Amino acid sequence: MVAPRFSIVIPTRERPHTLEDTLATCTSQEGDLEIVVSDNFGGPRTREIVERCGDERVRYVRTPSLLAMTDSLEFAVAQARGEFVIIQGDDDGLLAHAVPVIDTVLRETGATVLRWDCAVYNWPDLSNPHFRPNALLLPLTQTRRGHELVELNARDTIRAAANGRASYSDLPVIYNAVVRRDLFAALRARTGRAFKTRTPDVYGAFAVAALVDTYFSLRAPLGVCGRSGASTGVARHFCKKGSPVDTDFRRLNEAAGLHLHPWVPDVPPIASAVADAFLWARAELFPGDADTTLDRAELVRNCLREMEIDTAAEWDEARASFRAALADAPDLLAWFEREYGARPHDALDSPNRRHHWRRYGEGYLHLDAADFGARTVADVCALCERLLGYRAEGLPYARASATNTGPALSELQEKEACIQRLAALCQSLQAQLQATGAHPTAAAPRPRASRLETFLRKVYRKLVPRRAPH
Numbered sequence: 001m002v003a004p005r006f007s008i009v010i011p012t013r014e015r016p017h018t019l020e021d022t023l024a025t026c027t028s029q030e031g032d033l034e035i036v037v038s039d040n041f042g043g044p045r046t047r048e049i050v051e052r053c054g055d056e057r058v059r060y061v062r063t064p065s066l067l068a069m070t071d072s073l074e075f076a077v078a079q080a081r082g083e084f085v086i087i088q089g090d091d092d093g094l095l096a097h098a099v100p101v102i103d104t105v106l107r108e109t110g111a112t113v114l115r116w117d118c119a120v121y122n123w124p125d126l127s128n129p130h131f132r133p134n135a136l137l138l139p140l141t142q143t144r145r146g147h148e149l150v151e152l153n154a155r156d157t158i159r160a161a162a163n164g165r166a167s168y169s170d171l172p173v174i175y176n177a178v179v180r181r182d183l184f185a186a187l188r189a190r191t192g193r194a195f196k197t198r199t200p201d202v203y204g205a206f207a208v209a210a211l212v213d214t215y216f217s218l219r220a221p222l223g224v225c226g227r228s229g230a231s232t233g234v235a236r237h238f239c240k241k242g243s244p245v246d247t248d249f250r251r252l253n254e255a256a257g258l259h260l261h262p263w264v265p266d267v268p269p270i271a272s273a274v275a276d277a278f279l280w281a282r283a284e285l286f287p288g289d290a291d292t293t294l295d296r297a298e299l300v301r302n303c304l305r306e307m308e309i310d311t312a313a314e315w316d317e318a319r320a321s322f323r324a325a326l327a328d329a330p331d332l333l334a335w336f337e338r339e340y341g342a343r344p345h346d347a348l349d350s351p352n353r354r355h356h357w358r359r360y361g362e363g364y365l366h367l368d369a370a371d372f373g374a375r376t377v378a379d380v381c382a383l384c385e386r387l388l389g390y391r392a393e394g395l396p397y398a399r400a401s402a403t404n405t406g407p408a409l410s411e412l413q414e415k416e417a418c419i420q421r422l423a424a425l426c427q428s429l430q431a432q433l434q435a436t437g438a439h440p441t442a443a444a445p446r447p448r449a450s451r452l453e454t455f456l457r458k459v460y461r462k463l464v465p466r467r468a469p470h
Helices: 016-027 044-053 069-078 098-109 154-162 181-191 200-211 232-237 244-256 270-285 296-306 312-325 330-341 377-388 408-436 448-463
Strands: 006-012 033-039 058-062 084-087 113-122 135-139 147-153 177-180 214-227 364-368 397-400
Touching: 006 016, 006 069, 006 098, 016 033, 016 044, 016 214, 016 377, 033 044, 033 069, 044 058, 069 084, 069 200, 069 244, 084 098, 084 181, 098 113, 098 147, 098 214, 113 377, 135 377, 147 154, 154 200, 154 270, 177 181, 177 200, 181 200, 181 270, 200 270, 214 377, 232 244, 232 270, 270 296, 296 312, 296 330, 312 330, 377 408
Parallel strands: 006 033, 006 084, 033 058, 113 214, 147 397
Antiparallel strands: 084 177, 113 135, 113 177, 135 364, 147 214
16 A cells, blocks of 8 residues: 555544544645544544545544553554654644645655644633633734745754743644654654653654754644643643643543653643653753753743742642752752742732733734634634635745844735735625624624724734834
8 A cells, every 4th residue: 555645643532523623624635645533542423423524535543542642642643654744633623725735845845844833713612711712813924925934943943942932832843743754753763652741742842853953834824723622731731720631631641650850840831841841852862962951940930920829829839849840959949949939929920811912913813713603623724714815826935044034114014914905804704794694693793894904904003113204
């Protein structure tokens, strides 16, 4: 049997309500590919969804027992036969143009690893004070030259991401990257496994980057990162300890022998998971690199900037975790005691997780997907295609220097053009929905798109500096 060009791997566990739509976004892809749905010892509905989809490219596999997330991912990726592997979470989605664009970029560059940007979608069942259900954040990254394709130095990005100077998503995180399958084989040959640690996607990002000198980053949306009510990441990093999802996550990891690195405090912030993944990857893959280290004091500060500590008891528990993580370093422990040892919980800074952007900000267009009749990740992928048009018209991109950022004014003007186009498309889509009666408030339609365009123009006027008179 000839191996396909791509394997799209979907590890899943008892999420049929999201899996069906995730799978639909994958079967809509064009290209030489297989789709592997790897069921982590779930009930019959997962298999039924696979069989009902009726696509001969889809293959169903099932673990022999219930596994921790890391072991489930290891099993799933080992089933792939393709030259390249794309991994999708079971509440995520691929935009319609994704695989053809990925294939083109890989052939043009000869890359073994490519990462890309994602839109973000909150499923309607997401119940968390930090996230609005049905929210869609669509990245606005296109310039007049197209989307930037940048070749990044892997070790420099590892250093920056490990210490919070860059987002870990700038690395080839497996949910927004394609990796040549032989790199996973190389990891198994060197360390016995492709994935380790309690957060395998972040570990995989560091581990894959450690195997290459450079990799490519396409600053264009090719996928949708979904956050649903069953999301492990939401439960781990944006909830208090003790939620059912978090409790189950901890139980399975304990049974699998997956423990935090002793230098990492057991606290919810993402910074803790990133540090844990980095430290284990460093120990396995580049222990002698004296220039690639973790700033442990900065880790403490980064965690505290993200933490919500509402009571003295919560602060006592957090302090105990930090002290345990610093116990091997007397100087660091003494620094922590000077800075935080006697500080009361109500004197700590509170994280600002509630953004105040209504329709545009921080490089994203913010929409309520339900306003456009979209209530699943498959709906959202279709909406993104209608807004972006990349499957029908092609995705424009251009090679760029990693250090070439361009004039600020020019970039803002390019974003303004993109905003204007998206605002007009939003207005057109809403008009179409109202005309067909599909708009959820068609009986009393509101001029949302008009207000959106007005607001975007106000933002632009504030952001673009006025030129000084000659």
